[in-house]
Amino acid sequence: MLEDLAKPHTWKGIGISTGIGLASAVILALITAGLLLIVQGSMLRDISASLSGLSGSSQSGGMSDSGAETNFLQMLIIALVAGVSGEFSVEATSAAGSFGSVTVNAYLWLPVGLSGVALMIGAAFGVFLIARSGGPRDRWSVAINAALVGVCSALVYLIIAALLPSSIGTASGLASGTQVTLGGLTVRTVAMAFLLAGSGALGGYALAASTPDADNLFSAAWRWAHRARGAVRTVVESVVIY
Numbered sequence: 446m447l448e449d450l451a452k453p454h455t456w457k458g459i460g461i462s463t464g465i466g467l468a469s470a471v472i473l474a475l476i477t478a479g480l481l482l483i484v485q486g487s488m489l490r491d492i493s494a495s496l497s498g499l500s501g502s503s504q505s506g507g508m509s510d511s512g513a514e515t516n517f518l519q520m521l522i523i524a525l526v527a528g529v530s531g532e533f534s535v536e537a538t539s540a541a542g543s544f545g546s547v548t549v550n551a552y553l554w555l556p557v558g559l560s561g562v563a564l565m566i567g568a569a570f571g572v573f574l575i576a577r578s579g580g581p582r583d584r585w586s587v588a589i590n591a592a593l594v595g596v597c598s599a600l601v602y603l604i605i606a607a608l609l610p611s612s613i614g615t616a617s618g619l620a621s622g623t624q625v626t627l628g629g630l631t632v633r634t635v636a637m638a639f640l641l642a643g644s645g646a647l648g649g650y651a652l653a654a655s656t657p658d659a660d661n662l663f664s665a666a667w668r669w670a671h672r673a674r675g676a677v678r679t680v681v682e683s684v685v686i687y
Contacts, residue, residue, distance in 0.1 A: 446583050446585045446586045446589070449583060449586035449590075450586065450589065450590075454575065454578075455586075455590060457575060458571070458572055458574075458575030458576065458590065459593050459597065460597075461571040461572075461574065461575055462568045462569075462570075462571030462572040462575070462594045462642075462645075462646050462649065463568065463571070463597040463598055463601075463642070464571065465567040465568065465570055465571035466564045466565070466566075466567035466568035466570075466571065466598060466642050466645060466646075467564065467567070467598060467601055468567065469563035469564060469566065469570075470525060470528060470529075470560040470561070470563045470564040470567065471521075472563070473528070473559045473560040473563045474521055474524040474528055474560040475521060475524075477524040477528070477559070477560065478517060478520035478521040478523070478524045479517075479520075481520045481523070481524065482517055482520050518608075519609065522605055522606065522608060522609045522629065523609065523627070523629070524558075524560060525560055525602070525605060526602070526609065526629035527554075527555050527558055527560075528557070528558040528559060528560025528562075528563075528564070529557065529558075529560070529561040529564060529602065529634065529637040529638050529641055530554055530555060530556055530557045530558075530561060530633075530637050531554060531602070531629055531631065531634030531637055531638070532553070532554045532629075532631040532632070532633035532634055533552065533553050533554065533627055533628065533629055533631070534550065534551075534552055534627070534628040534629075534630075534631055535550070535551045535552070535553060535625065535626070535627055535628075536548060536550050536625070536626045536628075537549045537624070537625050537626075538624045538626075552631070554633060557637075557641070561637070561641050564598065564641050564642055564645065565641045565642065565644060565645035565648075566645060566662070567645070568598070568642045568645035568646045568649065569645040569646060569648045569649035569652070569662055570662045571646075571649070572590075572591075572594070572645075572646045572649030572650055572653070573649040573650075573652055573653050573661070573662045576649065576650050576653035576654070577653050577657065587647070587650045588647070590646065590650070591643050591644075591647035591650060592643055594642050594643055594645075594646035595638075595639040595640065595641075595642045595643025595644075595646065596639060596643075597642075598638050598639065598642035598643075599635045599636070599638045599639035599642070601638075602634060602638035603630070603634075603635050606630040606631075606634050606635075609627065609628055609630065649662065652665040652666060652669055653665070655669055656668045656669050656672075670682070670685075
């Protein structure tokens with residue numbers, strides 16, 4: 446195991462797997478962020494119109510433009526964190542007149558999205574490319590290498606999520622002086638990035654060992670799935686359908 450970890454080839458595989466996984470996640474997150482940015486303007490206008498109708502005045506119940514819009518970089522980080530089913534911390538602070546201000550904290554997350562799936566598949570793809578040309582064969586070495594891919598990816602997500610805390614809206618009228626702040630630097634965000642990248646790398650090593658005759662990751666997965674029998678075949682096909 447120590448000999449495997451001392452080889453430059455091993456660390457090359459870890460670096461390539463992490464790089465391809467993160468690049469794949471960013472590409473799909475860019476598409477998601479662009480769509481969110483397009484939707485954001487119309488969504489805020491709808492909210493403003495709804496509040497105006499409830500209050501009977503366009504000035505007392507609307508959503509002000511100050512701090513309401515999120516820029517593209519923030520949208521990209523939100524898409525990355527949401528894609529791995531990361532946890533968001535939401536803090537809403539509202540003025541309460543003579544009582545000062547009231548702060549409400551909440552946490553939320555979404556299911557794994559396309560960027561999270563891309564992170565996992567990209568990590569598996571990078572590992573598969575290197576493992577076919579002399580990757581580690583010891584099972585503990587494989588497990589440690591996959592864990593290192595997960596750790597590297599989790600550290601990158603940790604840095605990215607640390608940039609997120611920002612104001613996403615300021616309401617006036619019905620919720621006078623309410624400031625909403627969104628953050629993605631949570632334990633769940635880092636843990637999910639580690640699990641997705643690590644499990645992807647582990648799957649890449651497994652496919653490289655079980656289907657060395659395959660040319661790429663996708664053909665390897667296809668061959669392995671069709672060679673599997675019994676309960677394994679049932680589980681694999683059910684996952685594909687899901």
